[in-house]
Amino acid sequence: NAGVTQTPKFQVLKTGQSMTLQCAQDMNHNSMYWYRQDPGMGLRLIYYSASEGTTDKGEVPNGYNVSRLNKREFSLRLESAAPSQTSVYFCASSEAPFSGGDPQETQYFGPGTRLLVL
């Protein structure tokens, strides 16, 4: 039982390049999330998927797209990377996104992807 896995662990991009961050969970969770974490800013929600087939914008969606490929997988795409997107990206999953209380809302995080855009 691996929980939430993310690939790659590290990535260096040049401005304008594109890439896709992959995330998968094996806990049969309905909801998945993408966050970025920058020094002094805390975790900021980029996009989330409350259930398979749905996606919604979070606090900082500009410059990103997501795909909920199936119940297990949720990918994050940077179409044209910018230096401002240098960050640590975390994927998370939960049984339910909201209104479910503990334990449904508890989020489990992947180990993160460190992205540097030059």
Place this chain on the structure above:
Amino acid sequence: RKEVEQDPGPFNVPEGATVAFNCTYSNSASQSFFWYRQDCRKEPKLLMSVYSSGNEDGRFTAQLNRASQYISLLIRDSKLSDSATYLCVVSPYSGNTPLVFGKGTRLSVIA
């Protein structure tokens, strides 16, 4: 007012000390509350949920004060291994939005 606010710290305490963190939240309709722990260069992990009656897990005690809209985390007999950032997390329960994470309070336990 930000949805979830925490003192960023750092709190530097000696081993064996008792330390407490507070967190305030703005949405009075919030129903679910959590403390997460994040070690340096690692992902956040659930430390404990916070129930209305308060709850304890070993050296850790979490309490909720709905009237004043804050939650607290008390750590007794601090260990070096408690050094981490502690994130306060709240479920807004409005507009169907997911959990809101505070920016965290950094704790350093010193030998």
